[in-house]
Amino acid sequence: MEAIYWVLTWACHRKCRHCYDDRFRPYVRDELKRVVGEGQRAYRAVLRNLPDDMTFRDPKTGARKRSLIVLAGGELLIDGVREELFYPALEAIRERWGDRAPHVSVQTTGDVLTPNRIEAMFSRGVRTIAVASIDDYHVGLEGEKKFAFMDDIRAMMAPFGAKEIDLGGARDERLKAKSPATRRDAMGEGPFFLFFGAQPELGSASCGRADGRGRTGFPMRPMRRTFARAGVAARTS
């Protein structure tokens, strides 16, 4: 198995009109506890049922490589989710596979990133932080705002030595990585970060609906396919 896209929780701090599922939204008080509790029960069950060997055979070289787990919400870094569900799930992944753990990538909208949270993720084995909101559909990031937002995140990543991966589809210079990776294999073990979104110039899609239409019929361009169903839900985005 090469990769799993794993939605840990429905809880999100946003309620985007283009989101592919109405369950991704803000929850408060008991409702938040309920939805986080659902995620807590699910991640333990999912981990128990994943294989002991989380590697796959590279069809090009025949070599065994570590699989990838992409963790996403909703938003995993918000209060009520971060300490209660997300960090314990990261720790449980390391406990389950130790030195043979799959690579872990985390998808976030990025507006709730802080240096402490970045440190908390990298120190718990996260290899890549993927900021998935670089488009005009996420309120507050429309137009030029997204470019300033990207530079703020680049500055936040710098003290951690995190390298920016360029997905290669950007047609606007401001969306391209400043020092883009050409081949991830040649970049070492990380940590890494990257940007994507449902921006036509990026040639990719964000955490919006997978079939290319949002809740209200916004056209979206799907970027990534679901590899396996796991946890509360699995999605393409």
Ligand code: SF4
């Ligand atoms: S599109 Fe992403 S940020 Fe917006 S509500 Fe859905 S999961 Fe949350």
